[in-house]
Amino acid sequence: MNPLQIAVALWTLVGKEIRRFTRIWPQTLLPPSITMTMYFIIFGSLIGSRIGEMSGFNYMDYIVPGLIMMSVITNSYSNVASSFFSNKFQRSVEEMMVSPMPNWVILSGFVIGGMARGLGVGVIVTIVSLFFTRLPVEHALLTLLVVVMTATLFSIGGFINALVANKFDDISIVPIFVLTPLTYLGGVFYSIDMLPAFWQGVSMLNPILYMVNVFRYGFLGVSDIPVVAALAAIAAFIVVFFIVGLWMLERGKGIRQ
Amino acid sequence: MAEPALSIRGLTKVYGNGFHALKGIDLDVAEGDFFALLGPNGAGKSTTLGIVCSLVQKTDGKVSVFGIDIDQDFARAKYHIGVVPQEFNFNQFEKVEDIIHSQAGYYGMPLREARPRAERLLKDLGLWDKRKGSARMLSGGMKRRLMIARALMHRPKLLILDEPTAGVDIELRRSMWDYMRRINREEGTTIILTTHYLEEAESLCRNIAIINHGEIVQNTSVRQLLAQLHAETFLLDLSHPLETVPTIDGFEVAQPEPSQLSVSVKRGQRLNDVFTALSEQGVNVVSMRNRANRLEEMFVSMVEDDNGDQQSSSVRIDDDEVEPVPGAEVRQ
Numbered sequence: 001m002n003p004l005q006i007a008v009a010l011w012t013l014v015g016k017e018i019r020r021f022t023r024i025w026p027q028t029l030l031p032p033s034i035t036m037t038m039y040f041i042i043f044g045s046l047i048g049s050r051i052g053e054m055s056g057f058n059y060m061d062y063i064v065p066g067l068i069m070m071s072v073i074t075n076s077y078s079n080v081a082s083s084f085f086s087n088k089f090q091r092s093v094e095e096m097m098v099s100p101m102p103n104w105v106i107l108s109g110f111v112i113g114g115m116a117r118g119l120g121v122g123v124i125v126t127i128v129s130l131f132f133t134r135l136p137v138e139h140a141l142l143t144l145l146v147v148v149m150t151a152t153l154f155s156i157g158g159f160i161n162a163l164v165a166n167k168f169d170d171i172s173i174v175p176i177f178v179l180t181p182l183t184y185l186g187g188v189f190y191s192i193d194m195l196p197a198f199w200q201g202v203s204m205l206n207p208i209l210y211m212v213n214v215f216r217y218g219f220l221g222v223s224d225i226p227v228v229a230a231l232a233a234i235a236a237f238i239v240v241f242f243i244v245g246l247w248m249l250e251r252g253k254g255i256r257q
Numbered sequence: 258m259a260e261p262a263l264s265i266r267g268l269t270k271v272y273g274n275g276f277h278a279l280k281g282i283d284l285d286v287a288e289g290d291f292f293a294l295l296g297p298n299g300a301g302k303s304t305t306l307g308i309v310c311s312l313v314q315k316t317d318g319k320v321s322v323f324g325i326d327i328d329q330d331f332a333r334a335k336y337h338i339g340v341v342p343q344e345f346n347f348n349q350f351e352k353v354e355d356i357i358h359s360q361a362g363y364y365g366m367p368l369r370e371a372r373p374r375a376e377r378l379l380k381d382l383g384l385w386d387k388r389k390g391s392a393r394m395l396s397g398g399m400k401r402r403l404m405i406a407r408a409l410m411h412r413p414k415l416l417i418l419d420e421p422t423a424g425v426d427i428e429l430r431r432s433m434w435d436y437m438r439r440i441n442r443e444e445g446t447t448i449i450l451t452t453h454y455l456e457e458a459e460s461l462c463r464n465i466a467i468i469n470h471g472e473i474v475q476n477t478s479v480r481q482l483l484a485q486l487h488a489e490t491f492l493l494d495l496s497h498p499l500e501t502v503p504t505i506d507g508f509e510v511a512q513p514e515p516s517q518l519s520v521s522v523k524r525g526q527r528l529n530d531v532f533t534a535l536s537e538q539g540v541n542v543v544s545m546r547n548r549a550n551r552l553e554e555m556f557v558s559m560v561e562d563d564n565g566d567q568q569s570s571s572v573r574i575d576d577d578e579v580e581p582v583p584g585a586e587v588r589q
Contacts, residue, residue: 001365005364012361013362257313
């Protein structure tokens, strides 16, 4: 395919993915808005007012970046995982496989679609948060960069999950048993400075801690971990995950006999 | 000399469970041909076509499409191939026109070019009025036609139809046959067809290959194949029921029903002799037809002969050679 044809194919796939999650918006865009509103009301306003300050900020301001990031992570991941697996299940993935579209375009199309939903939900949650607090932005470009990188990483993760999944249960295992615990333990609701030294060390093994902290640094200017090292780690994960996803696609893992 | 539309050499496929689906088959399909690939379930038809369109990975062998080796440049070969699979393989929740437009996009065709092409195909196949509706609302026949329209969007020179009329009513099947004949004749599209309706192969195809146990057991023209038929059985409807079966010298006669005779006519024998003998015995024939499709008789005898040779020691797999996803549910 020439570059123009590749652009058409990629745009087709991205457009199809965006159409999918906007068509079923009550399942994809509405629930995270409602859930996060509950978090803001219960943890931010009701309980947060009794907690006081965290790292020099009121509790609501402290948790908002983490909650936005949590929405971006879960929505990017689950969008690609459910969409690609659904394509696999309905065998409509064959439409792409019989076409001359390169595998990297297929992977990129689904990943961009997942990013679109993750970032879209992130924007919605941010808007909702403005009803509860005045959100400061210390480093706008850094904030944007880290949220885009995080959405990319978890979209690729969702794609790999869908490739190896054999049934719908298999695409909910990782979000429930891996992503949710890691997110809750990734410093969304607390600073790891509050933990004993041992648990601080354990927390440093959690990749989501880095993303949440860099994102929070973008908004508030405070972070538990070095920002540059965190960005480098996220970038390295993206490269490794993309290569793994592409390799699996080339081998036809889960889609070719 | 023009390159064949499809050239297969020594194609082998061994599945993960050790099943030898293809045992080194050779096959050529000329450009412009209307070609039938026949065989019983699990014979290797879908595996062969799956390899040609990249849904199945071959174990060994060479496949070329219009001279393009798929190992060298599969992407370029894919531009020439349109596929209509056995089972519905589109997103049932999408709109008909979105399915068609997306397929064009996957081949790099911009939307401004895809729209008029889609309009023509959807109108030709009687789906234009359904274009804004969800694909799951279509009837089975409409879904099959949707897959044909989708396969033709990028103007393939080779169209692969894997049992395209399965489960389609007679009227619709005839209209689909007319459409396939038209694109073969007027647009020069090479068509490869697998089907269980042997009448379909006899009516549509010029050349035919029969595959059984992963091997090509016959590869010739339909005309030559039918010439090999040693005997045909005719059913004669009588004006009155008979109490005893009449005897006709040199012919096998049976009486499936009181008012019907079945007569086997070998090559070289004359039907006139049958009617003369029956007239002499006072039997009146009011109508006559073949007991079965001629090609079907030939196919059954070939496959039975081949099965006898092989003693069926190999592992059978399901119809479409695809493992289902257990416990899965449909979601968008």
